[in-house]
Amino acid sequence: MPKIGIIGGSGVYGVFEPRESIKVHTPYGRPSAHVEIGEIRGVEVAFLPRHGKTHDIPPHLVNYRANIWALHELGVERIIGITAVGSLREEYKPGDIVITDQFIDFTKKRDYTFYEGPRVAHFGMADPFCPEMRKIFYETAKELQIPVHERGTYVCIEGPRFSTRAESFMFRQFAQIIGMTLVPEIVLARELGMCYVNIAAITDYDVWAEKPVDAQEVVRVMQENNEKVRRLLLQGIPKIPEERKCGCADVLKTAFV
Template sequence: MSTVKIGIIGGSGVYGVFEPTERIKVHTPYGRPSAPVETGKIGGVEVAFIPRHGKHHEFPPHEVPYRANIWALHELGVERVISVTAVGSLREEYRPGDIVITDQFIDFTKRREYTFYNGPKVAHVSMADPFCPEMREIFYRTAKELDFSVHEKGTYVCIEGPRFSTRAESFMFRQYAHIIGMTLVPEINLARELGMCYVNIATVTDYDVWADKPVDAQEVIRVMTENNTKVQELLKKAIPRIPRERHCGCADVLKSMFV
């Protein structure tokens, strides 16, 4: 198999635009990934895909093997990670069905494995601007061309899950963030430690419980299904636009990482 430069971590909706041609079992120092890595082509570009929650959605957000997933992609040569996530909205103008090209995050998780450096080496990696600017621009521009309702920026607050927020928590979070989800962290931290580019395509499924209507899991699933078509179109058109050679500086973080 040739080296794959682009990896996708997301849900079952990716299969609508991606037909796997090979399944690869990757053994990592951190156990098994959520599922074997599947490779194939989107728009003529070879990609690797891992279903974040497993083939049968068996991993809740706090139990996803994040380190194994990122390590497996890196082991196969992936340099760019495209993350597809479903999120709740904390702002009126971020409506269900919208796409957000996340540019910042706040971590409110509590008990996850956040790093590859648990000793004897300890690493401190810069996270001031954690998302790849080159890929963010490509996906935002492409979403605009497709006439999707898309937000160029958005702060994602990541909570532990699997429960949804209380109303008090939701009111607090909306003072600082635009969207809320359960899977961005530590996925992005780990990609950063390996010098990988990372972009988050967040699809809004609901207004969180700060709004009048509490979050309903069935409603979330319905809107997610509708959003899948948009994500598929976006991936199909944007991925061929990603340069094979990186000019974004994401790998340079390794040069300034304190170990």
Template sequence: MAYIGIIGGSGLYDLMPESTKKVIETPFGNPSDAVEIGEVNGVEVAFLPRHGKKHTIPPHKVNYRANIWALHELGVERIIGLNAVGSLREDYKPGEIVIPDQYIDFTKRRDLTFYDGPQVYHISEADPFCPEMNSILYDTARNLKIPVHNSGTYITIEGPRFSTRAESKMFRQFADIIGMTLVPEVSLAGELALCYSVIASITDYDVWSTKPVDAREVMNIMKQNDHKVRDILFNALPLIKKERKCSCSLRLDNAKM
């Protein structure tokens, strides 16, 4: 049984050469696509493309609740999200990787919780990412000599449009990277007491910069980052054990009203 789930983002739609597809029905509708079960470096994983195999689902239309629920139904206890992001800092450069440890939610219209009543839970999100997996992912990238940052605040915007220059300048006062797909994925995983971490690939400087890259350069960087992300996963997955020593599994303790 796969205890690790991987949610692929922009640029990464295939992870395993051989896999079995499972169509999962959830109380919240259909996930983005069938879940693929297969092995990466000897570790069985469940892979789900966030935007669908052909990238037909924009970030504000992703059924995040169905995606997380489907992985949970398959027995997944740990999730790694793969996200393409823009940089809000000069020293967080395109082509580099960030393992974020905080986030800010700037979305507006998304279904943010599994608990719409009559059951009501208020989970703590003070430290939203799994420290155990974050450490493994960061150390693996460092050992592979991949440029990586072991902390960062990810601000999630609604999309599908990008920020105005004024918005970007505001966001960079509070965050390090920006994207459209972290929330509510991370908090929904928390509501099911799952471990959750992100490998965030920087593709460009956000529009606060006076030297934004062009589309061709972004595509080139995405291809380079795809290779880096695969290398990190290949080497990190065997180090992520089923037994959880973190406190992620305790998120629902004392959270029910």
């Protein structure tokens, strides 16, 4: 079974041709969709559409625990999370890619952990993203001459609404990009010792820039970004080594009380 999993949207199709669709039962209910298995340039990959096959699950209702558990159950060790984000800084432009290195959690009512008792665990999140995969995808983007930022802090909000102007001005003091899906997806992956990298595609400037966010505009720019993400996956995934030496799974050694 594949050791690499992709969580994203319909933009993944075009580089990934599924040959098998697997229905996975989890203790946390149904995942967003069946997990599709296929190959990208000879590398076995599992793909799970975060918002469902027809994009009918809003960000605050995604069953993140079921999604991560399903991929882990199938043997996935590394997750590539693809997200659409807004920009909080002038130099982070629509159409740019960000290889996220930090996040701030402003979500409010999601299921954040697999450990709700009787077993108790506290997982370190100081450096939440896989350094090995971050390096691979940043360097690949540079090779492909895709506009890319090596670092960026992602502030995750509950959604599905966009920010007020006051919220946007507050967030831009601490972060470069803003979205609705990174948390708790990355946290749950960490709890299972899985690697996680976030390829964030900027679709718009958030409302601090004096232009209200328009959902249709976001969709249009995201479609333009899809080609960049596809090229990045095609070139980057074959570079991921089969054996993990990044230390992401080491957190399991010290997390349990």
